[in-house]
Amino acid sequence: MGENGRVEPEETVADIGEFALIDRVSAGVGSSRFVLIGPGDDAAHIATKDGTFVVSTDLLVDGRHFRRDWSTAQEIGRKAAACNLSDINAMGGVATALTVGLATPAGLPVSWAVDFSRGFEEECALVGAHLVGGDVTASDTLMLAVTAMGDAPRPVRRDGALPGDVVAVAGQLGLAGAGYAALSRGFRSPRLAVEAHRVPRPPYAAGPQAAGAGATAMTDVSDGLLADLGHIAVASGVAVDLRSEAFEVHEAVETVGGALGVDPLRFVLTGGDDYALVATFSSQSVLPDGWTRVGNVSEGSGVTVDGVVYDGEAGHEHFR
16 A cells, blocks of 8 residues: 555566566575575476486477467477577586477367477487476467476586686577567578578587586576576676687678678677577686687676677567
């Protein structure tokens, strides 16, 4: 109740945003000796009587995370698997089993669901994982809830970066974001960019390699490099500076940028859905093959590019 007896409007999810909502909910979550790593990382790390495992869940909604007029059922299946396999990869682990919850309109063709599962299994096979179960329910909107489980002998968290560390990336950056921008404007080319949006190519070997090389912090790039690297900066209590000249901009990204009047580097720094990895390493570490140094960690806070705050949004955030 506010002044003059007026009822104040209740705070909404849109008022506080995606990540503040997660923080509010997580504050009330309990723990136990079995929870080795809880909320706040790409996956949780859970102990059992005979070992440990990592687990992560993602929700994909038709029209928001995928569009059936842009992608085939098989492509959507591969993407749904890839974004969850990537969470395990980002912890330095390898996924072994996944489950899918399918909420579907009654009119969905059975062939769509079969093709989806075929694509899902194809992507899982890249790391030796399999679909092992799930649930089906009726819904007005097609939604996919995927849970991935796996092994991570040395889980790499987001909160371990230290001043003096170097920042490195593995995998392609910018292609999926450029592909989304092209598709949003009715284009179906460049082919490589559009295909990257439809079916991402996470660097599945890079996560375990980084863990083995002593990575101090790591996450995957799903919402945009600046946004996701920002999670590492906040969790670790450090500042990160990236060097723009360190990034290789794919020709297809250059093409989309030129056609739309957008700086191609913006797709690299803020485009999501490539599911590349970004990690920090001690300056004394030898980076594994496939990893490229792109910046440095120092005392302070925030993420900058060439020493200044990047102009524009850092990446995707729901409810913004």
